[in-house]
Amino acid sequence: MTTTTPIDQRNTWHLTFGGVLRSEWIKLRTLRSTVWCYAILVVLTIAIGVLVAVNANSLGHPTGEAARQYVVSLITVGVAFGQLVVAVLGTLVITGEYGTGMIRSTLAAVPKRTPALVAKVLVFGAVTFVISLVSMVLTALIVTPILSGAGIEFSLFDPRILVPILGGSGALALIGVMALAVGALIRNSAGGLAASLGLLLVVPIVLQLVYALTQAKWALNVAAVLPATAAGQMHAYVGSAVEPSQPGVLLLTPWQGGLVLFAWFAVFFVFAAVLLKRRDA
Amino acid sequence: MIEAVGLSKRYGDKLAVDDVTFQVRPGLVTGFLGPNGAGKSTTMRLIAGLDRPSAGSVTVNGKPYAEHKSPLREVGLLLDAKAVHTGRSARAHLLAIGATHGIGRERVEEVIGMVGLQSVARKRVGGFSLGMGQRLGIATALLGDPATVILDEPVNGLDPEGVIWVRNLVRHLASQGKTVFLSSHLMSEMAQTADHIIVLGRGRVIANASVHDILAQATGGSVRVRTPNASALRQLLELPDVAVTSTQDDLLQVTGIAAPRIGELAAARGIILHELTPVVSSLEDAYLELTQDDVEYRTSEGAES
Numbered sequence: 001m002t003t004t005t006p007i008d009q010r011n012t013w014h015l016t017f018g019g020v021l022r023s024e025w026i027k028l029r030t031l032r033s034t035v036w037c038y039a040i041l042v043v044l045t046i047a048i049g050v051l052v053a054v055n056a057n058s059l060g061h062p063t064g065e066a067a068r069q070y071v072v073s074l075i076t077v078g079v080a081f082g083q084l085v086v087a088v089l090g091t092l093v094i095t096g097e098y099g100t101g102m103i104r105s106t107l108a109a110v111p112k113r114t115p116a117l118v119a120k121v122l123v124f125g126a127v128t129f130v131i132s133l134v135s136m137v138l139t140a141l142i143v144t145p146i147l148s149g150a151g152i153e154f155s156l157f158d159p160r161i162l163v164p165i166l167g168g169s170g171a172l173a174l175i176g177v178m179a180l181a182v183g184a185l186i187r188n189s190a191g192g193l194a195a196s197l198g199l200l201l202v203v204p205i206v207l208q209l210v211y212a213l214t215q216a217k218w219a220l221n222v223a224a225v226l227p228a229t230a231a232g233q234m235h236a237y238v239g240s241a242v243e244p245s246q247p248g249v250l251l252l253t254p255w256q257g258g259l260v261l262f263a264w265f266a267v268f269f270v271f272a273a274v275l276l277k278r279r280d281a
Numbered sequence: 282m283i284e285a286v287g288l289s290k291r292y293g294d295k296l297a298v299d300d301v302t303f304q305v306r307p308g309l310v311t312g313f314l315g316p317n318g319a320g321k322s323t324t325m326r327l328i329a330g331l332d333r334p335s336a337g338s339v340t341v342n343g344k345p346y347a348e349h350k351s352p353l354r355e356v357g358l359l360l361d362a363k364a365v366h367t368g369r370s371a372r373a374h375l376l377a378i379g380a381t382h383g384i385g386r387e388r389v390e391e392v393i394g395m396v397g398l399q400s401v402a403r404k405r406v407g408g409f410s411l412g413m414g415q416r417l418g419i420a421t422a423l424l425g426d427p428a429t430v431i432l433d434e435p436v437n438g439l440d441p442e443g444v445i446w447v448r449n450l451v452r453h454l455a456s457q458g459k460t461v462f463l464s465s466h467l468m469s470e471m472a473q474t475a476d477h478i479i480v481l482g483r484g485r486v487i488a489n490a491s492v493h494d495i496l497a498q499a500t501g502g503s504v505r506v507r508t509p510n511a512s513a514l515r516q517l518l519e520l521p522d523v524a525v526t527s528t529q530d531d532l533l534q535v536t537g538i539a540a541p542r543i544g545e546l547a548a549a550r551g552i553i554l555h556e557l558t559p560v561v562s563s564l565e566d567a568y569l570e571l572t573q574d575d576v577e578y579r580t581s582e583g584a585e586s
Contacts, residue, residue: 010354010426012383013351013353013354013382013383013384013425014350014351014354014382014383015350015351015352015353015381015382016381016382016383019380019381019382019383020380020381022380022381023377023378023379023380023381024377026373026376026377026380027366027369027373027377030369030370030373030376030377031366031368031369032368033368096366096368097366100363100365100366100367100368101360101363101364101365102364102365102366102374103364104331104358104360104364105364105365105374105378105421106378107330107331108329108330108331108352108353108356108358108364109352109353109378109381109382110352110381111329111330111346111347111349111352112347278333280326280331280332280333281326281331281332
C-alpha cells in the first residue's frame with residue numbers, strides 16, 4: 001500500500017496541454033471502435049478506387065487533362081463514403097465518453113474543460129487527416145499498374161493530382177471534427193449520429209426535393225454550401241473551367257469549400273465549447 | 282482541506298443541496314452519511330467542479346478545484362457510477378488519465394498493484410464486476426497521489442476482504458496527513474472507519490461532529506436485565522426519567538439509569554439478576570434517529586442519488 005514513486009518525481013506531475021493531447025491520443029488508439037472505423041475507411045477508399053480503375057479500359061485511353069481528371073476522381077471517390085465513417089467515429093469519440101461516464105474522469109483531470117475538447121478535436125482531426133491521406137496515397141499506388149495497363153499514366157506528385165488528395169483528406173478531417181462538435185453539443189450517441197448523418201445525407205435530399213417541386217434556385221444555393229457539398233468540392237479537380245449545374249447557382253472552388261466546411265465546424269465547435277463550460281457534467 | 286460555504290445546488294425545482302457549510306480537515310477520515318437522495322453525490326460533484334453551484338462556494342486546499350495547476354495532485358475522485366469508458370482496458374484508462382499530468386506507466390503500474398488489478402489490467406472495463414470497477418475507480422483516484430481523496434460509496438460491491446482493504450487504505454491515507462472524504466450509507470462501516478462524520482439529510486447538514494460525539498449525543502444507551510422476578514424489579518424501577526420495556530417475561534429493557542445502579546437496587550431488595558448488560562447505542566441507531574424525517578421524505582418522494 002505504500003507508494004514507491006519518489007516525491008521529487010511526483011512534483012513533476014503537472015497538467016499541461018501537451019499532456020492533454022497525449023491523453024486524447026491514448027484514448028483514441030485504445031478503443032476498438034477507432035480501429036474498426038479507420039480500417040473501414042482505408043478498405044473502403046481503396047476498394048472503391050480499384051473497382052473504378054478496373055473499368056478504365058472502357059474509357060478509350062484518355063490523355064492529358066481528361067486523364068488527370070479521371071485519376072483524381074478515382075482516387076477521391078471514396079471520400080463521399082468515408083464522410084459517413086468519420087462522422088460516426090467523430091461522434092463516438094465524444095458521445096462515448098458521455099454514455100459511459102468517462103467524461104467525468106476526463107473533466108476531473110482537466111477541470112477547465114475547454115483544453116480537453118480542443119485536444120480531442122486536434123488529435124482526432126490530425127489522425128483522420130493522416131489516415132485519409134494514407135488511404136488515398138495507397139489507392140493511387142495500387143491503381144497505378146491497373147491504369148497503366150489502360151494507357152493512363154500519372155504522377156502522384158503532380159500538384160493537380162496531389163492537391164485534390166490533400167483536399168479530400170482535409171475534407172474528411174473537417175467532417176470528422178464537425179461531427180465531434182455536434183456530438184459534444186448533443187452528448188448522446190444516437191442523437192449525435194442522427195444529427196450529423198442527417199446534416200450530411202438527409203438535408204441535401206430535402207433541398208433537392210424542394211428544388212424539384214418549386215424550381216426555387218435558393219434551394220440549390222443552400223445545397224451548395226452544405227457540409228457534404230463543400231467537402232466534395234475540396235477534392236474537385238481544378239484544371240478545366242468548372243461550370244455550375246445551372247447559371248446563377250453557386251459552385252465553390254476547393255478553397256472556398258474548405259473555408260465553408262471549416263465555418264460549419266467552427267460554429268458547432270463554439271457552441272459546444274461554450275456549453276461544455278456552462279453545463280453540469 | 283475542503284471548505285464549503287453556503288453551498289447550494291438546484292436541479293429544476295428540486296433543491297438537491299441546500300445552503301451547506303462544512304469543513305473536511307486533513308489527517309482525518311471524514312464520513313459523509315445520509316439516505317439516498319440526501320445530496321451526498323451532488324456535494325461531491327460540486328467539490329470536484331463537475332457541477333456548478335447554484336449558490337455559495339466550495340474550495341479544495343484554498344482554491345476552487347478548477348483553479349489548481351495540477352488538479353490530480355490535489356483531488357482524487359471516485360464517483361459512485363463507473364466513470365470509465367467500458368471499451369478501454371483498465372491500464373489504458375489509467376494511462377490516458379495520467380497522461381494529462383505527465384503521470385507515466387511506472388505510476389500506473391504502481392496503482393494497479395495497490396488495488397490488486399494486475400491480472401485484469403489488460404482486460405476491457407466493460408467486463409468488470411462491480412467490485413473490480415470500484416477498485417479501478419480507487420486506482421484512478423489515487424493516480425496523482427492527491428492531497429485530498431474523495432470517495433463516493435467506495436465499498437459498494439466489494440467483498441468483505443475488499444471492504445477491509447478500503448478501510449485500511451483510507452486509514453493509511455489519513456495517517457499520511459491527507460484529507461479523506463468518504464460517503465456511505467453503511468453506518469457500521471463508518472463507525473469503524475471514520476473519525477468525523479457529517480450527516481446530510483434532504484440537502485442539509487443535520488450533524489457535523491466526531492464519531493465519539495455523535496454516539497454520545499444519541500439517546501443514551503439502554504440496559505438489558507434478565508431476572509426471574511421481573512415484576513418486582515419493574516416496580517423498583519418506577520423512578521423519574523427511567524423507562525422500562527419488555528419483550529419477554531424475564532427480560533427488561535431499561536433506559537435512563539446506569540447498569541451498576543440497577544444492580545445495587547436489585548441487590549438491596551434481594552432480587553436475583555441472571556443478566557445485566559449495558560447496550561451501547563450504535564452509530565446506526567444514532568444515524569437513524571438523525572435522519573428519521575428524511576427517510577419519511579424519501580418514501581413519499583422517491584429516491585435519487
